[in-house]
Amino acid sequence: MRSKFSKKVQDILSADSKTVFITGDLGYNALEAIQATAKERFINAGVAEQNMVGVAAGLAYKDFETFVYSIAPFAVYRCLEQIKIDVCIHNLPVYIVGNGGGYGYGIMGATHHAIEDIGCLSTLPNITCWVPAFSEDVDYCLDQIITQKKPAYLRLGLGKSYQVKFDIAAINHIVKADIPEITIIALGPVVHNAIEAIGENNNIDLFTILSVPIIEMNEKLLKSISQARKVIVIEEHVERGGLGEHILSLLAKRNIHLLKFLSLHAKGYPSKLYGSQAFHQKESGLDAENIKKEISQLLLS
Template identity: 35%
Template sequence: MRNGFASEITNLAITDETLVLLSGDIGNRLFDGLKSECPTQVINCGIAEQNMMSVAAGMALSGLKPVVYTIAPFATTRCLEQIKIDLGYQHLPVVIIGTGSGLSYAKLGPTHHSLEDFAILRSIPGIQIMAPWDVKSIRTCLDIALNSKGPTYIRIGKKGEPDLTNDQIVPEIGCGLKITSGCRIAVIAVGCIAPVALDAAGMLAEKNLFVDVVLYHTVKPLRKSWAKDNLLSYDKIFTVEEHSKIGGFGDAVRDLLDECNFEGKFAKIGADDEFIWKVGSQNYARKLAGISADKIFQAVHSLQN
C-alpha cells in the first residue's frame, strides 16, 4: 500500500507542479522516484509534526497542494491542534496521509498504534476522513482529496494488502462497494481490515450463514442517499474497523442509519477500550483487540439466536 501510494503520488507530482510532498523524516527510499523526478516537490520536515502541519497550511494558503506523510499517530494526535485550527478552521486543501495505521505497527507498541484517529478527527468540522482498502482505492481517495477545497485525512496500511477491488469501480466519497450482494445480513468494513471481514464471511458461509460484504473507504462524510438505496433492506448490519469501538466508523454508520430510519439490528466490531501492550504480529494484535475474523463470526452468529 505504501509503495502504491508512492508511485501514485510520483505520477501526480509529475503532472502537477503545485503538488508538494512533506514527510516527517520517513520514507527515505520510498520516495526515491519522486525525488529524482521532482526534487523540489519533496521536503523532509524532520521529526517535527506540529511545524510540518502548519507549514502545509502556509503552502495551501499560497496556492500549493501539500500532501503530508508520516506514521498515522504522528500525523494526527501529535499535531491535532494544528489540524483543527490551521487546516480545519481555515478550511485548507491539505491532504494528510497517515501510514502504518491501525495496528500495522503492532510490534512497536501503543505509541505507534492509531485506534482513535477516526473518532478524534471526526469531530473537526469540514474534514474528510478516508481509509482505502487496497492500491486501487488509494488512487481514488487521493484523487478525491486533491480535488477538494478542504482538508482530507487518508489513513493507509503498510504493505502486502491484497487487491480486493478487482474489476469493480471504486465508489465516490461516502459510498460503499458491495463485494457480494443478495443476503439479509451485511458486514461493512472500512479500510485495511476488509480482508478480515471477507475471511469471516467465508467462515460463516461454511455454517450456511451468508452475509454480504460491503467495503467503505470513507468515514466522513457518509452519503445518505447511497445508504438509503443500498443498506436499508438488510435485517442486520455489522460494522468492522481497525479502530476503537468508541466514536469511529461504527458510530458514524449508526448515526447514518438512524437518520435513514433503519429498522434492523446493528452491531459494531472494533477495538476494545484498552491499550494493547503485548507485542506480536498485526493479526495477533487484532485478535487481542477483538477485531479478528473469529470475533466477527461470533458476533454475526450470536445475533442469529
C-alpha cells in the same frame, strides 16, 4: 498500499508543479522516487510534525496543495491543533497522510498505533478522512482528495488487491448476498478478515466505506440494511468516534430501525500485551475466526 501511494503521488507531483510533499523524516525505501521527482518540492521537515503542518498551511495559503506524510499517530495526534486551526478552519488543501493506521505498526507498540485517528479528525471542520480498504482504493481516494482541494486525511494500511476488476466508489459492495440476512460494513483493510469470515455464506452483504464522514449514502447499502436489519460494523478503530457510531447516527436520522447492531472495533490493549497487527486484531475480536463466530450467532438470533 504505500507503494501504490508513492506511485500515484509521483504522478500527481509530475503533473502539477503547484503540489508539494512534506515528510516528517520518514519514508525510507518508499518515498525516494517522490523525492527524485519533486526535487525542491519535496521537503524533509525533520522530526518536527507540528511545524510541518504549519508549513503546509503556509504553502497552501500561497496556492500550493501540500501532502504531509508521517506514520499515522505522529501525523495526527502530535499536530492535532495545527490540523484544526492552521488547516481546517482555513479550509486549505493540506492532505495529511498517515501510514500504518490502526494497529498497522503491530509490534512497534502503542506509540506507533493510531486507533483513535478518525475520531479525532472527523470532528474537525472541513476535513474528510479517507480509508482505503483494497490497495487499488488508494488511487481512488487520492483522486477524490486532489479533486476536492480541501483538508483531507488519508489512512494507509496493508490492503490486498481486488480479485476482479472493480469500479471503485466511496461505498463499495464487496460481497453480494442472494437475500441479505446480515449487512457487514468494514472500514479499511480489516475488510479482508471479513471476507475470510464470510467464506461461502450467500446470505451476507459486505460493504466498504472509504470516507468518514460519509459523503453520500449509497442506496444499495440502505436497501441491504433495510432488508437484513442486522448490521455489523468492523473497524480497526475505537468505538467512540468511529464508523459504527457514525452509521448508527445516520440510520437513526433516516428512521431506519435495526433488529441487531454489532460493533467490532479496536479495544486497545485488553491483555496489556503486545504483538503483531494480527495479534492485536485477535485481541479485539477483529480476526476472521471471531467475525465468523459473531456472524453465526447473529444469523441464529
